[in-house]
Amino acid sequence: MEKNYLSNLSKEEEMNLLAAAQRGDNSAATALLAQYDPLVRAAAGRSYRSDSYDEALCEAFFALYSAIITYDKGKGVPFAAWARAKVYGDIRTITNRMNREMQRRREPERLLHGRWARGCLRRLYRGYTGLAGRIQSF
Numbered sequence: 472m473e474k475n476y477l478s479n480l481s482k483e484e485e486m487n488l489l490a491a492a493q494r495g496d497n498s499a500a501t502a503l504l505a506q507y508d509p510l511v512r513a514a515a516g517r518s519y520r521s522d523s524y525d526e527a528l529c530e531a532f533f534a535l536y537s538a539i540i541t542y543d544k545g546k547g548v549p550f551a552a553w554a555r556a557k558v559y560g561d562i563r564t565i566t567n568r569m570n571r572e573m574q575r576r577r578e579p580e581r582l583l584h585g586r587w588a589r590g591c592l593r594r595l596y597r598g599y600t601g602l603a604g605r606i607q608s609f
Contacts, residue, residue, distance in 0.1 A: 480506055485550060492539050503539055504532065507554055511535055514562045523569055527562055534561035 480488070485506075491499035504511075511531040518527035538557035542550055 482549075486544070489539060489542055489544075489550060493542070500536065500539055504535060507535055507558075510555060510558060514558045517559075518562060518566045523566070526569070527565065530565045531558050531562055534558045537561075 485503070488499045488503050492503055511528065514534075515524055515527040515531045518524060534557050535554055538550075538554040541557075542553055
């Protein structure tokens with residue numbers, strides 16, 4: 472009986488659970504989710520932002536469930552390898568997405584600070600005072 476390197480199930484038990492979960496058996500899907508819980512938590516812990524652990528954990532469980540549903544035995548890839556690649560890939564994607572969103576939120580702050588912003592404000596002020604002087608001279 473050959474053991475899987477990520478779960479305590481034998482490969483035959485895992486394949487039976489996968490087939491049942493793909494047919495819609497929720498208890499089989501729950502058993503697989505429980506077996507791969509350490510993988511999911513490790514992947515969520517690798518997210519770069521500590522305040523996003525709960526989001527990353529939810530995404531990791533969703534990625535594992537997606538891996539269970541979309542697994543194709545005919546491709547010759549072991550389920551453990553497919554699940555690991557899917558979970559870590561999806562966590563990397565969501566982390567990158569959250570980082571881009573945070574960068575977009577910080578962009579206006581960055582524009583208001585630094586020498587570049589002071590120069591822009593100086594040019595804007597000079598333009599305003601020059602325009603105001605021209606308006607008064609009319």
